[in-house]
Amino acid sequence: MLDKIVMQTRLAVAAAKMDEPLAKIENQVVAGSFAFSRAIKEAAWAVIAECKLVSPAKGTLCNTYTVLELAQIYAGNGATAVSVHTNTAFDGHINDIVKVKAAVKLPVLCKEFIIDEYQLYTARAAGADAVLLIAAIVSDAELVRFLQIARELGMDCLVEVHTLAELIRVQQTDARLIGINNRDLQTFTTTISQTFTLLKHCEPDRVIISESGIKNGEDAQKLKTAGVKGILVGESLVIASDVAAMTRELALSGSK
Numbered sequence: 360m361l362d363k364i365v366m367q368t369r370l371a372v373a374a375a376k377m378d379e380p381l382a383k384i385e386n387q388v389v390a391g392s393f394a395f396s397r398a399i400k401e402a403a404w405a406v407i408a409e410c411k412l413v414s415p416a417k418g419t420l421c422n423t424y425t426v427l428e429l430a431q432i433y434a435g436n437g438a439t440a441v442s443v444h445t446n447t448a449f450d451g452h453i454n455d456i457v458k459v460k461a462a463v464k465l466p467v468l469c470k471e472f473i474i475d476e477y478q479l480y481t482a483r484a485a486g487a488d489a490v491l492l493i494a495a496i497v498s499d500a501e502l503v504r505f506l507q508i509a510r511e512l513g514m515d516c517l518v519e520v521h522t523l524a525e526l527i528r529v530q531q532t533d534a535r536l537i538g539i540n541n542r543d544l545q546t547f548t549t550t551i552s553q554t555f556t557l558l559k560h561c562e563p564d565r566v567i568i569s570e571s572g573i574k575n576g577e578d579a580q581k582l583k584t585a586g587v588k589g590i591l592v593g594e595s596l597v598i599a600s601d602v603a604a605m606t607r608e609l610a611l612s613g614s615k
């Protein structure tokens with residue numbers, strides 16, 4: 360699944376570059392102000408709420424709300440930041456970032472499969488405050504380079520790991536924000552115990568976010584107690600019968 364998405368992303372980036380060369384986008388880019396990491400550090404408990412309408416494994420998750428409506432519900436109910444999928448495998452589009460940024464004040468994370476620096480520029484040009492960098496799909500050299508470019512663009516990186524080997528690689532860089540993905544991107548199965556396992560190996564000065572498979576306030580509470588700074592939640596929010604109430608549950612249970 361991951362390989363297929365990455366391959367399609369490479370093709371999409373190549374096509375986008377032909378359409379709009381990097382030189383052109385570079386002119387439109389205004390540097391950000393690291394609003395994402397600031398919001399997370401200032402929060403006692405950070406909830407990054409994801410607008411995820413479609414998943415490649417499960418198909419349509421939500422057709423009750425648009426990306427914009429979800430972002431507004433999250434913003435009104437205690438979320439710290441909003442995550443917006445821009446990859447076509449999740450039915451996302453880079454313009455969704457533009458729309459969300461125009462409507463809510465919260466910092467926005469661009470949820471992409473970043474394999475080329477071109478995507479860092481398009482994310483920032485759309486207004487993203489942060490991007491996801493998935494350790495499994497980049498080399499060590501790319502990771503360092505992407506972190507550097509994002510910093511120059513005033514954008515934060517949430518660097519995602521799923522295994523101990525990836526965590527060790529990432530902790531050799533100066534990445535501050537590390538996301539432990541509870542989902543195995545090869546099989547798409549999730550278990551929050553992945554966070555408990557890897558947390559023991561995290562250096563104290565890294566800010567850790569637990570990602571995926573978080574079902575409710577009880578899971579959030581356990582993760583907070585274990586020592587993570589926050590959570591990234593998509594599916595449980597978008598399938599909830601009351602999205603606003605679920606957002607509040609996740610936000611409040613972590614601060615108990």
Ligand SMILES: O=P(O)(O)OC[C@@H](O)[C@@H](O)c1c[nH]c2ccccc12
Nearest residue numbers: 540570571572573591592593594595
């Ligand atoms: O919907 P969930 O299980 O709450 O997960 C959200 C988020 O963590 C997930 O969308 C995600 C995190 N990293 C990824 C990388 C690729 C695809 C998806 C993801």
